[in-house]
Amino acid sequence: MTPVRQVVVNSLDDVQFELTARPVPGPGEVLVEPTLVGICGSDLHAARGVHPFISLPYRPGHEVVGRVAEVGAGVDLPLGSRVVLEPNLACGECAPCREGRYNICDVLDVIGCQTPGGMTDAFVVPGHRLHLLPDDLDDTAAVLVEPLSTPLRAVRRAGDLTGKRVLVIGAGPIGLFILLGALRAGARAVVSADLVATKRDRAVEFGAIGAVDAGSSDAVDRARELLGAPADVVFDCVSRESSVRQGIDLLRKGGTFVTVGVAAGPTTIPLDLVQDRELDLLGCLMFVREDVEEAITMLREGGVPVAEVITAEFAVEDAGAAYAASADPEQVKVVVRVRESS
The missing domain is CATH 3.40.50.720 (NAD(P)-binding Rossmann-like Domain)
Structure with missing residues (x-):
């Protein structure tokens, strides 16, 4: 089976690829093939080695739009459906989780920060971390769902x-x-x-x-x-x-x-x-499902000037150049295209 490429950030000036076996979703999991992945301020902090909660090297990609390629047992998501990633991984059992504030879970990990992320050809994620996207929200707008969710929270x-x-x-x-x-x-x-x-x-x-x-x-x-x-x-x-x-x-x-x-x-x-x-x-740390749903609604309503926010797009092969561009204060949001939207 063809291996997948995973972007690895060693520093802002050292962005590489590693090849891994194509993952297979287990029970409750989904294999996602990303289309667009955003780079945010936390990614830059991490690449510069100054993020207090992300260690180098790291495997980025928490602002992800993609399509469902395979599903494991117990997952009811149609193959080919478009999804956006909600990257927080919570235990569901600690006091904050029981209060519905799983964004501050006692043992919180974030996909693309503490665990390998979606700047890759394909990755596996628990199915409950995905949101189905409506047909009237294209991938270019949808890649802003995750970064919009924290501000709305x-x-x-x-x-x-x-x-x-x-x-x-x-x-x-x-x-x-x-x-x-x-x-x-x-x-x-x-x-x-x-x-x-x-x-x-x-x-x-x-x-x-x-x-x-x-x-x-x-x-x-x-x-x-x-x-x-x-x-x-x-x-x-x-x-x-x-x-x-x-x-x-x-x-x-x-x-x-x-x-x-x-x-x-x-x-x-x-x-x-x-x-x-x-x-x-x-x-304010990240967000919960309610904030993601509000972000989708706001984008569908045209509440964000998407064309003015996304100021540069790079192919995944040029991920290093994408990181360099993100460090330019004149850029707003830089995104990486892994594959064409279908």
């Missing part, structure tokens, strides 16, 4: 945003999706903050009432001026000490701070202000 974590003033720190894909999700959830006004001018411009194109240079000394004052008042909610997609300080400085008393970006390690926060202003600090 972050928006949901923040509570009712109706009429709220919102700051989003970071205007990469996650920040842009939070911006879109916050507006969809009824936010009164959203301001974006980023170091890169073109990213700030893009955030305004996506609906922000303005964008501020996160590196400027008057960033907080400028954001407050644009919002017309302190922020009700801040989403931090950067998660550095400087972004935490900016976000908390801008929050009104009783406001909410949601950290979405992956911090490189322990990060200092102004706890005196958290206590004095009675701020709510919330974390």
